[in-house]
Amino acid sequence: MFIYSLRASTLKFFGVTTVALVALVTLLFFIPASPRTAAVSGNVEVVESVRYDKIKTAEDRLEFLRSFGWEVDPTPVEEVEVTIPAEFDKTFQSYNELQKKQGFDLTKYHKKQVTRYTYKITNYPDYTGDVYASILISRHRVIAADICSADSNGFIRGLS
Numbered sequence: 446m447f448i449y450s451l452r453a454s455t456l457k458f459f460g461v462t463t464v465a466l467v468a469l470v471t472l473l474f475f476i477p478a479s480p481r482t483a484a485v486s487g488n489v490e491v492v493e494s495v496r497y498d499k500i501k502t503a504e505d506r507l508e509f510l511r512s513f514g515w516e517v518d519p520t521p522v523e524e525v526e527v528t529i530p531a532e533f534d535k536t537f538q539s540y541n542e543l544q545k546k547q548g549f550d551l552t553k554y555h556k557k558q559v560t561r562y563t564y565k566i567t568n569y570p571d572y573t574g575d576v577y578a579s580i581l582i583s584r585h586r587v588i589a590a591d592i593c594s595a596d597s598n599g600f601i602r603g604l605s
Contacts, residue, residue, distance in 0.1 A: 497587045500580075506562055509587060510578050513604045517564035517578055527561050527581070529554040540601075544589045547603045551581075551589055559583040566592065574599070 495512045499505065503519070510517050529551055530537060541551045559581045569576040574596045581589040593601040 499585055500582055500587055501585050506564075506580060506582075509580065510564065510604075514568075515566050515578055515592070515604070516568040517566050521562045521564050522577065523561070523563040525561050526558055528558050529556065531556050540589075540591075543591065543601065543603060547590065547605070549587075549589045554583060554588060557583060559588060578604070 496505075496509065500509055503521075506521075507517065507519060532555075533541060533552075537551075544551055560583075561579055561581050563577050563579045566576045566578050569592075572594065574594050576592060576594050579591050579593065580587055590604050591601050592604060593599060
C-alpha cells in the first residue's frame with residue numbers, strides 16, 4: 446500500500462505551471478509570424494514573411510524577389526556558378542557589409558561554390574537605366590542578394 450499526500454503549495458505549483466504552459470501554447474498558436482515591410486515606389490506595403498530556404502525552382506526565385514516588391518523578367522539574364530573567395534579584398538568586404546545589413550554573412554561560405562542568378566527588374570522607381578536583382582544561392586538557400594544598376598556611375602543596394 447502506497448500513501449501519497451499533497452500539500453496545498455504543491456497543488457498551487459502544478460496549477461500555476463499548467464496554466465502558464467496552456468497560455469504559452471495558446472499565444473504561440475494564435476500570434477502570426479511578424480510580417481516584413483518593403484518600401485516600393487514610396488508606398489509602404491506589408492508583405493508576407495519571406496522564405497530564404499527551399500529555393501529550388503525558377504518560380505521560387507521569382508517569388509522570393511516578388512516578396513520584396515520587385516517584378517522581374519522571368520528568364521534570368523545570367524545564371525553562373527561563382528566561388529566565394531577564401532579571403533575578401535576591399536570590394537568584397539564592402540559587399541559583405543551590405544549583406545550583413547540584410548541579415549546575410551558570406552564569411553561562412555569561404556571557398557564555397559554557389560549559384561548567382563541575375564534578373565532584370567521591370568518596376569524600379571524613378572530610374573531610367575537598367576536595374577538588376579542578383580541572388581546567390583547555396584543548397585537551395587539564399588545567402589546574399591542585391592539590387593544594382595548597370596550604368597558606369599550606378600549603384601548597389603539591398604533588397605528592401
